[in-house]
Amino acid sequence: MAHATPRKCPTFCSERNNVERFARAFYRERMAEIIPLPTKMRPSREPEPRPSREPEPLWRDALGDRLRRLRHERGERLADTADRAGVSPQYLSEMERGLKEPSSEMIAAVAGALEVTLIELTAGVVDDLRTRVAERAAVGCRTTFALAA
Template sequence: MTQHAPNEARARVIPLRPVRPGAEPPAKEPLWRDLVGDVLRRERLAQERTLQDVADEARISMPYLSEVERGLKEASSEVLAAAAQALGLRLADLLTRVHSEIVRTAPGPGP
């Protein structure tokens, strides 16, 4: 078995899309799970409801809902529908709001 020095192996990696010197790196698009979580949290707070209240009504655990709101978990469509319904939203309403956020926050067209 051959062992490589960690720095030596990294030094030979060539980025797929090198950044020109002095150029800013391309803006990253927001992650779906972050946007979904933001929309759920904003709606919950607008209704002045607790995580526990919404989690109980949605029949999901409060820690899991918290992780979804913070963008730490990719929720299934069933969980998203349950959370949306607990907030008085249809799944379509949730997705429409997330779509609006994507359009608002996405960087301009790529190269």
């Protein structure tokens, strides 16, 4: 089998190259030139270390803690509350452990079964979150004072 020899480019190739050169020149003349902006370059390419901080608690975790606390205050079993709310005990357990991201309808059903309003439940969760933030800040201050001493 004979190998085909590469053919020379017909004349239209050179015309196409001329068109490409013309297009680049046209672009440079009429369009804005891209100028790289100066940036702060650190000597090493390693990212700056961020101060380590504890992640904020998720809403579903705080909600689950609050639901469990309300259920325990009433002295109820998981199955009793779940039955009145119309959810399975497994689902309520997952809500309380922060494993589920429940819909507003599910939250309302469980709140109703615990005889609290959505506003009372939400306000309680917000208070819990604020308390956690204040406790973390206080621990941070104590650590700073201990290091300074």
